[in-house]
Amino acid sequence: MSGLRKEENQGWPNNVGILALEVYFPSQYVDQSELEEFDSVSKGKYTIGLGQDKMGFCSDREDINSLCLTVVQRLMEKNNIDYTNIGRLEVGTETIIDKSKSVKTVLMQLFEKSGNTCIEGIDTTNACFGGTAALFNAVNWVESSSWDGRYALVVAGDIAVYATGNARCTGGAGAIAILIGPQAPIVFDRGCRATHMQHVYDFYKPNMESEYPVVDGKLSIQCYLHALDKCYDRLTQQLQTAGIMTSPRLLDNADAFIFHSPYCKLVQKSVARLMLNDFLRHPGSNCTDSYNGLETFRGVKLEDTYFNKEIETAFMTASKPVFTQKTKPSLLLANQVGNMYTPSVYGGLVSFLISRPIQEIAGCRCVLFSYGSGLASALYSLRITDDLSPLSSLTRLVKNISDVKSCLDRRKKVSPKDFDALMKLREQTHHKAPYSPVGDTDSLFPGTWYLMSVDEKFRRQYDRKPLHPPTEAGDNGVDSGAS
Amino acid sequence: MSGLRKEENQGWPNNVGILALEVYFPSQYVDQSELEEFDSVSKGKYTIGLGQDKMGFCSDREDINSLCLTVVQRLMEKNNIDYTNIGRLEVGTETIIDKSKSVKTVLMQLFEKSGNTCIEGIDTTNACFGGTAALFNAVNWVESSSWDGRYALVVAGDIAVYATGNARCTGGAGAIAILIGPQAPIVFDRGCRATHMQHVYDFYKPNMESEYPVVDGKLSIQCYLHALDKCYDRLTQQLQTAGIMTSPRLLDNADAFIFHSPYCKLVQKSVARLMLNDFLRHPGSNCTDSYNGLETFRGVKLEDTYFNKEIETAFMTASKPVFTQKTKPSLLLANQVGNMYTPSVYGGLVSFLISRPIQEIAGCRCVLFSYGSGLASALYSLRITDDLSPLSSLTRLVKNISDVKSCLDRRKKVSPKDFDALMKLREQTHHKAPYSPVGDTDSLFPGTWYLMSVDEKFRRQYDRKPLHPPTEAGDNGVDSGAS
Numbered sequence: 001m002s003g004l005r006k007e008e009n010q011g012w013p014n015n016v017g018i019l020a021l022e023v024y025f026p027s028q029y030v031d032q033s034e035l036e037e038f039d040s041v042s043k044g045k046y047t048i049g050l051g052q053d054k055m056g057f058c059s060d061r062e063d064i065n066s067l068c069l070t071v072v073q074r075l076m077e078k079n080n081i082d083y084t085n086i087g088r089l090e091v092g093t094e095t096i097i098d099k100s101k102s103v104k105t106v107l108m109q110l111f112e113k114s115g116n117t118c119i120e121g122i123d124t125t126n127a128c129f130g131g132t133a134a135l136f137n138a139v140n141w142v143e144s145s146s147w148d149g150r151y152a153l154v155v156a157g158d159i160a161v162y163a164t165g166n167a168r169c170t171g172g173a174g175a176i177a178i179l180i181g182p183q184a185p186i187v188f189d190r191g192c193r194a195t196h197m198q199h200v201y202d203f204y205k206p207n208m209e210s211e212y213p214v215v216d217g218k219l220s221i222q223c224y225l226h227a228l229d230k231c232y233d234r235l236t237q238q239l240q241t242a243g244i245m246t247s248p249r250l251l252d253n254a255d256a257f258i259f260h261s262p263y264c265k266l267v268q269k270s271v272a273r274l275m276l277n278d279f280l281r282h283p284g285s286n287c288t289d290s291y292n293g294l295e296t297f298r299g300v301k302l303e304d305t306y307f308n309k310e311i312e313t314a315f316m317t318a319s320k321p322v323f324t325q326k327t328k329p330s331l332l333l334a335n336q337v338g339n340m341y342t343p344s345v346y347g348g349l350v351s352f353l354i355s356r357p358i359q360e361i362a363g364c365r366c367v368l369f370s371y372g373s374g375l376a377s378a379l380y381s382l383r384i385t386d387d388l389s390p391l392s393s394l395t396r397l398v399k400n401i402s403d404v405k406s407c408l409d410r411r412k413k414v415s416p417k418d419f420d421a422l423m424k425l426r427e428q429t430h431h432k433a434p435y436s437p438v439g440d441t442d443s444l445f446p447g448t449w450y451l452m453s454v455d456e457k458f459r460r461q462y463d464r465k466p467l468h469p470p471t472e473a474g475d476n477g478v479d480s481g482a483s
Numbered sequence: 484m485s486g487l488r489k490e491e492n493q494g495w496p497n498n499v500g501i502l503a504l505e506v507y508f509p510s511q512y513v514d515q516s517e518l519e520e521f522d523s524v525s526k527g528k529y530t531i532g533l534g535q536d537k538m539g540f541c542s543d544r545e546d547i548n549s550l551c552l553t554v555v556q557r558l559m560e561k562n563n564i565d566y567t568n569i570g571r572l573e574v575g576t577e578t579i580i581d582k583s584k585s586v587k588t589v590l591m592q593l594f595e596k597s598g599n600t601c602i603e604g605i606d607t608t609n610a611c612f613g614g615t616a617a618l619f620n621a622v623n624w625v626e627s628s629s630w631d632g633r634y635a636l637v638v639a640g641d642i643a644v645y646a647t648g649n650a651r652c653t654g655g656a657g658a659i660a661i662l663i664g665p666q667a668p669i670v671f672d673r674g675c676r677a678t679h680m681q682h683v684y685d686f687y688k689p690n691m692e693s694e695y696p697v698v699d700g701k702l703s704i705q706c707y708l709h710a711l712d713k714c715y716d717r718l719t720q721q722l723q724t725a726g727i728m729t730s731p732r733l734l735d736n737a738d739a740f741i742f743h744s745p746y747c748k749l750v751q752k753s754v755a756r757l758m759l760n761d762f763l764r765h766p767g768s769n770c771t772d773s774y775n776g777l778e779t780f781r782g783v784k785l786e787d788t789y790f791n792k793e794i795e796t797a798f799m800t801a802s803k804p805v806f807t808q809k810t811k812p813s814l815l816l817a818n819q820v821g822n823m824y825t826p827s828v829y830g831g832l833v834s835f836l837i838s839r840p841i842q843e844i845a846g847c848r849c850v851l852f853s854y855g856s857g858l859a860s861a862l863y864s865l866r867i868t869d870d871l872s873p874l875s876s877l878t879r880l881v882k883n884i885s886d887v888k889s890c891l892d893r894r895k896k897v898s899p900k901d902f903d904a905l906m907k908l909r910e911q912t913h914h915k916a917p918y919s920p921v922g923d924t925d926s927l928f929p930g931t932w933y934l935m936s937v938d939e940k941f942r943r944q945y946d947r948k949p950l951h952p953p954t955e956a957g958d959n960g961v962d963s964g965a966s
Binding site: 011012094095096097098099100101102104105106107108109112117118119120121122123124125126127129130133136137139140141143144145146190191193194195196197198199200201203204205206207208209213214216230234372373374375376378431433457458459 | 494495577578579580581582583584585587588589590591592595600601602603604605606607608609610612613616619620622623624626627628629673674676677678679680681682683684686687688689690691692696697699713717855856857858859861914916940941942
């Protein structure tokens with residue numbers, strides 16, 4: 001079955017990891033500098049202060065089901081995978097439009113023609129962590145006795161919207177599908193998966209009628225950084241046990257550090273935070289070169305430093321070269337689409353993979369930090385194959401996401417005023433039944449699923465924009481569609 | 484670590500399965516025959532027609548968080564497990580009171596003192612299937628390279644309530660905690676796990692403001708039986724491959740058939756359905772004894788028979804001995820508490836385990852059918868150890884749930900009128916903030932967590948009723964608490 005075969009003996013298959021990736025983001029965005037003006041805030045507050053340039057958003061034509069339908073079908077098409085070859089499908093999301101029926105069951109529509117109904121997995125939820133939980137579950141399945149030799153498909157999708165106010169600019173929307181199996185070009189390092197979970201009300205969605213969260217912004221930043229500290233602690237131990245840690249500093253031990261990105265500036269602070277952890281952990285002289293001028297902070301305690309501006313600035317400055325080299329390349333989608341919630345960190349992975357020639361990606365080790373408020377977090381490590389042959393799985397994986405940049409460029413810019421009107425429309429209608437969406441479908445990318453109608457019993461009907469627009473005589477244009 | 488040790492070599496540990504179980508159900512119930520009178524329906528409609536005797540329900544003092552807090556802490560206490568020994572905790576529920584923050588994170592409060600925050604797993608949702616998905620995920624984790632030698636804890640919990648009308652009597656509430664690890668007394672048969680998933684709107688909860696579902700009752704029954712047919716097909720193949728199928732009839736191959744129970748009569752119909760599948764599949768003469776009088780149905784097609792009363796009656800009659808012997812014992816909690824949603828089928832397992840002397844449980848094979856509307860379903864097989872030594876894990880497991888019957892008896896009966904008033908109170912207040920619950924806490928079982936308050940930011944505070952009530956001088960009474 002597509003090169004997969006269950007091993008005869010008990011045990012784990014080799015090189016379990018990511019075989020293919022697919023990203024979907026909305027075809028429209030609002031410009032953050034225009035939004036600054038519209039919101040009457042100081043110039044640069046969103047663009048420089050938060051590090052955000054554009055924000056993708058959905059009209060009433062898209063919901064969590066349509067986003068996931070789109071990204072799954074595109075992954076299957078681009079990779080020529082038969083629907084019978086999927087044995088597990090799990091969705092991570094915090095965009096809940098039904099308290100009982102999972103998005104996974106809606107996706108089963110795509111499998112109907114194939115007759116394949118034997119697909120484990122449902123939906124999993126905790127803020128932005130659902131995609132990572134689904135991913136870990138998929139990897140575990142492939143390593144378990146219940147694996148039947150088929151692929152697992154993980155979908156992370158969300159629509160991140162905020163009430164009018166200073167958090168609105170940190171929205172975003174999108175979905176990412178991740179194909180999991182053995183003999184993968186991006187492999188999970190076994191035993192290198194650190195977890196930290198805790199009860200906290202930093203960001204949550206207790207108002208069931210609203211799409212908007214309740215947020216304690218300051219607490220959430222503290223929780224994010226504290227979770228990173230705890231995971232740092234565990235992952236460095238695990239990497240040592242696994243023999244992967246060749247330098248005592250974590251930042252030396254991987255080529256890319258990729259983060260869940262509520263906004264890009266927090267990610268930059270997180271790299272500084274990792275350096276602070278490395279610094280406090282290893283006073284040894286062999287590590288001091290890049291720590292010039294930091295010795296004054298030698299005695300600080302991690303838990304006292306979450307909002308210490310002096311330390312933050314010092315370590316942001318000291319870690320800037322590392323940030324530029326190992327993290328900034330992963331921020332393309334975060335900067336251009338915004339916070340996609342569950343897909344955010346995987347948008348980081350995609351951005352990294354297309355950030356440079358494939359020769360410079362091959363053989364890299366990536367450390368990923370996934371955070372979901374409430375809270376659930378994990379820091380884990382992936383290794384990219386160094387097989388660069390033209391038919392290698394890495395070549396194919398990267399080729400299939402290489403249209404992300406052109407798709408970003410092909411998006412339609414919407415004025416903050418029209419964006420605001422669309423947000424108001426979502427507020428009023430996102431749980432309405434019956435309802436007929438009014439949003440324009442012309443500007444959707446080819447191959448995008450969209451909401452047709454909600455009937456009086458809340459049942460949702462979807463249609464798909466043709467992948468290849470009808471061509472006129474003499475026109476053989478084929479659109480590669482939304483990436 | 485508690486007898487668990489990660490095996491040195493790659494591979495799956497032996498006898499992965501259920502090490503301990505704990506059930507929690509509300510301390511109050513409404514009598515179904517009294518409800519028939521109150522609802523002015525024909526006598527016997529709920530009790531005989533649906534097979535339901537009593538229905539547990541919660542006041543505004545209990546929510547999904549409190550139910551799960553209660554059942555987890557009781558499992559840990561009864562089994563003397565240290566909180567550091569849990570490496571995974573996942574909650575299956577469709578009782579959503581926050582679209583983002585998982586119940587799992589709320590449960591992390593119980594682990595705070597131990598300092599154990601390294602616990603994978605979040606929440607998983609698809610109607611009544613969430614508990615089973617969480618269970619499969621837990622088993623996969625123990626078999627994966629990410630297993631660290633600690634236990635996995637699975638929690639299934641729900642509050643099932645319906646709008647006034649003919650479905651209200653099919654409610655229920657409760658939570659079950661399941662401890663998973665190797666060397667278990669109840670073992671998952673490897674490779675014997677059949678799945679059927681499909682997109683359908685049979686039962687769902689699109690009205691986010693309400694606790695009540697939208698239900699297409701007839702469609703849901705058809706979907707349930709169709710899913711059972713599909714799973715039958717796959718499981719029989721898997722059992723054959725595994726060498727477990729010794730008779731061509733599935734009903735001969737296990738000692739207990741345990742079902743998700745929306746109401747007990749549907750479970751009885753499901754046993755008849757399995758017999759219909761066996762009958763249509765195996766015309767061989769060696770199987771015909773119990774098929775006397777059924778030959779007239781030899782040519783029917785499964786898909787034409789969902790609502791064929793003649794066939795239903797004939798196979799209900801023919802399968803009655805099997806039902807009585809192999810399924811009825813598992814319906815105690817379903818009959819006495821009602822539909823607990825995600826815990827329902829595991830309430831069936833608990834009921835079966837305490838239905839007869841342990842000598843008659845040992846060595847049994849159980850087939851379980853889990854169904855969640857929308858839909859997700861699985862049919863799978865468990866084997867109970869035959870080790871009956873006084874210190875055996877089976878002896879301990881059964882002993883720890885042996886108080887279920889006495890707890891059922893100790894519940895407080897509430898009149899349908901008072902029950903109706905409490906349902907109205909829940910309707911008006913279940914998502915309110917700030918809110919101070921008014922429900923009585925006196926009648927809660929010892930050791931029950933309950934809601935203290937919801938503040939203006941929707942943050943929920945809980946307290947626990949003492950496990951051991953303060954004893955007066957000379958009184959050394961110790962309460963065994965809610966099972």
